[in-house]
Amino acid sequence: MEYELPEELRLLKETLRRYVNEVMIPIERETCEGVKLKSEYKKKFDEDSKRLGLWLLDVPEEFGGQGMGVLATCIVTEEMARSIALPTRGGYFTGPNVRSILYELDDEMKEQYLYPVIRGEKKACFGQTEPDAGSDPGSMRTTAVRDGDDYVINGVKRFITGAGEADFIQLMAATDRSKGSRGGISCFIIDMNTPGVRLGAQYETMMGDRPWEIIFENVRVPAKRLVGKEGEGFKLGQRWLGAGRLRHGSRALGVAERCIEMMVSYAKQRVTFGKPLADRQAIQWMIADSYIELHAARLMVYHAAAKADSGEDYRMEAYIAKYYSDEMAFRVADRCLQVHGGIGLTKDLPIEHMWRQQRSTRITEGASEVMKMVIARGILRQYD
Amino acid sequence: MKVLVAIKRVIDANVKARVRQDGSGVETTNVKMAMNPFCEIAVEEAVRLKEAGKATETVVVSAGAQQTQETIRTALAIGADRGIHVPHDGALEPLAVAKMLKAVAEREQPGLVLLGKQAIDDDCNQTGQMLAALLGWPQATFASKIEIDGDSATVTREVDGGLEKIAVKMPCVITVDLRLNEPRYASLPNIMKAKKKPIDQIALADLGVDPAPRLKVLKVAEPPARGGGIKVETAAELVDKLKNAAGVI
Numbered sequence: 275m276e277y278e279l280p281e282e283l284r285l286l287k288e289t290l291r292r293y294v295n296e297v298m299i300p301i302e303r304e305t306c307e308g309v310k311l312k313s314e315y316k317k318k319f320d321e322d323s324k325r326l327g328l329w330l331l332d333v334p335e336e337f338g339g340q341g342m343g344v345l346a347t348c349i350v351t352e353e354m355a356r357s358i359a360l361p362t363r364g365g366y367f368t369g370p371n372v373r374s375i376l377y378e379l380d381d382e383m384k385e386q387y388l389y390p391v392i393r394g395e396k397k398a399c400f401g402q403t404e405p406d407a408g409s410d411p412g413s414m415r416t417t418a419v420r421d422g423d424d425y426v427i428n429g430v431k432r433f434i435t436g437a438g439e440a441d442f443i444q445l446m447a448a449t450d451r452s453k454g455s456r457g458g459i460s461c462f463i464i465d466m467n468t469p470g471v472r473l474g475a476q477y478e479t480m481m482g483d484r485p486w487e488i489i490f491e492n493v494r495v496p497a498k499r500l501v502g503k504e505g506e507g508f509k510l511g512q513r514w515l516g517a518g519r520l521r522h523g524s525r526a527l528g529v530a531e532r533c534i535e536m537m538v539s540y541a542k543q544r545v546t547f548g549k550p551l552a553d554r555q556a557i558q559w560m561i562a563d564s565y566i567e568l569h570a571a572r573l574m575v576y577h578a579a580a581k582a583d584s585g586e587d588y589r590m591e592a593y594i595a596k597y598y599s600d601e602m603a604f605r606v607a608d609r610c611l612q613v614h615g616g617i618g619l620t621k622d623l624p625i626e627h628m629w630r631q632q633r634s635t636r637i638t639e640g641a642s643e644v645m646k647m648v649i650a651r652g653i654l655r656q657y658d
Numbered sequence: 659m660k661v662l663v664a665i666k667r668v669i670d671a672n673v674k675a676r677v678r679q680d681g682s683g684v685e686t687t688n689v690k691m692a693m694n695p696f697c698e699i700a701v702e703e704a705v706r707l708k709e710a711g712k713a714t715e716t717v718v719v720s721a722g723a724q725q726t727q728e729t730i731r732t733a734l735a736i737g738a739d740r741g742i743h744v745p746h747d748g749a750l751e752p753l754a755v756a757k758m759l760k761a762v763a764e765r766e767q768p769g770l771v772l773l774g775k776q777a778i779d780d781d782c783n784q785t786g787q788m789l790a791a792l793l794g795w796p797q798a799t800f801a802s803k804i805e806i807d808g809d810s811a812t813v814t815r816e817v818d819g820g821l822e823k824i825a826v827k828m829p830c831v832i833t834v835d836l837r838l839n840e841p842r843y844a845s846l847p848n849i850m851k852a853k854k855k856p857i858d859q860i861a862l863a864d865l866g867v868d869p870a871p872r873l874k875v876l877k878v879a880e881p882p883a884r885g886g887g888i889k890v891e892t893a894a895e896l897v898d899k900l901k902n903a904a905g906v907i
Contacts, residue, residue, distance in 0.1 A: 281728060282849050285735055289844045327845035340846070341665070 304410030355528025461507035526603035659769035696774025
């Protein structure tokens with residue numbers, strides 16, 4: 275059994291560790307305006323990414339990317355997450371966020387949507403969540419009704435990240451509400467300037483980003499805007515969410531790694547009542563627990579990613595990795611904050627930012643409880 | 659012109675070195691290792707010489723345990739063309755390394771041998787000088803700038819009190835200092851290419867080198883811990899302390 279990363283990924287990891295330490299961490303508190311990367315830093319990081327040969331890392335070769343595997347992508351995400359220089363959402367170092375649904379489009383639609391996204395000319399958002407359908411998309415109320423050569427769409431989507439700047443939306447809508455997520459949901463590509471599409475409320479979140487509500491009122495689109503077949507939408511969406519879960523997992527690894535580095539370094543420096551914090555058992559246990567949990571999470575994420583790369587079904591491992599890593603990194607960030615005391619609460623250090631972001635990951639893209647529900651379902655099927 | 663670069667695998671510069679409990683040396687078990695930073699600068703310089711059309715091939719050589727191949731692979735990812743690994747478990751003294759490099763240089767016939775000025779583990783600062791003497795080649799140490807023109811090199815050296823510029827005839831041995839260049843980040847495509855570059859193995863015995871140590875390490879100890887300072891009230895007291903307590907004046 276092989277527990278080491280392949281040599282080339284170890285080298286890549288070392289290179290990125292150095293890059294993040296030397297280039298990103300020294301400027302990490304000044305790169306963003308709110309949750310958006312300032313344009314001068316976006317330009318710099320894009321150039322650096324190209325120079326490091328990481329641009330379009332996970333985009334398949336047939337679409338002009340490098341076609342690197344899930345494990346390689348996880349390594350990049352992990353190392354980049356050690357710094358808060360890049361925004362948590364939408365600030366990918368390796369280029370535009372190309373969602374895999376777009377690879378399923380026919381050639382004409384690829385020209386219209388996939389390639390412009392890869393070139394950075396168009397932006398997409400993903401619309402699944404609704405006021406009464408979050409982790410249970412089967413109960414969504416947004417409907418798409420076939421009418422001749424068109425579909426007519428009505429409903430409301432909520433918490434849609436990036437809707438304000440998106441050119442189009444990958445929309446999940448019910449084509450047969452009686453079937454729910456088992457064949458009742460379809461995926462559509464809809465331009466945001468289509469008549470009847472309207473941005474509603476924008477929410478302020480603790481993470482700093484401001485997702486939107488989108489309202490669809492008698493939106494009429496040609497039937498060719500349907501991706502794949504009717505009823506396949508949930509399946510297509512899940513494929514993307516699977517990769518997203520490992521992105522969560524690997525992000526958490528980087529955050530926890532940095533928090534442990536900071537925690538240890540501060541515990542050695544800070545003297546209270548005549549002794550460094552590092553000599554206190556209460557602090558030592560926090561450090562030990564964090565290290566143990568990070569180690570476990572890393573094995574889970576790498577294992578799931580390696581399984582994905584070998585073409586096996588890795589859904590169960592991805593649920594486990596997402597659940598455990600996101601929970602783990604929040605605990606580690608919390609301990610790191612606690613060890614730092616008052617200074618940890620300030621914006622001079624990246625801890626409060628990591629803590630807030632990490633708190634949100636226990637909810638976004640599959641809440642921890644839903645992960646456990648799905649994991650339990652798998653276990654119940656597995657044993658008599 | 660072929661450039662031969664000698665590299666060494668050492669404890670990572672960012673890791674705090676710890677002395678083994680029995681005082682026999684520095685703990686390397688479960689410690690992160692990396693290429694000696696000065697060696698990395700030498701590799702970068704060789705690659706730049708090739709990119710500038712001054713060198714035709716860059717070859718890296720290193721002696722050490724099996725994991726040394728990983729360090730050689732790092733050099734190949736920076737851009738070196740091929741590697742030579744001379745397997746050896748345990749430490750090698752500068753003289754043995756210099757003899758090994760001499761034998762490799764005789765096989766490879768490089769126009770230039772580049773080395774780091776010293777390794778950050780034992781800080782010997784001897785190998786390059788010994789190699790030049792063994793080969794009977796000119797040497798330029800502590801280089802902060804290298805200009806190659808035909809069969810001679812002009813090297814700017816960092817010496818006490820400033821910079822010294824010397825011209826050496828090629829083939830020659832140059833050891834590099836910190837400010838010569840800033841090594842690049844190995845890019846992913848270059849890392850992937852490095853996987854396919856050859857690393858030949860040559861036994862130390864085939865190079866006619868006897869690795870037996872000539873030096874005996876008696877004891878390795880941590881530097882003494884710094885004691886706390888004191889505050890003095892007057893200049894007279896300060897002079898007294900410097901004279902009688904610290905014994906420095």
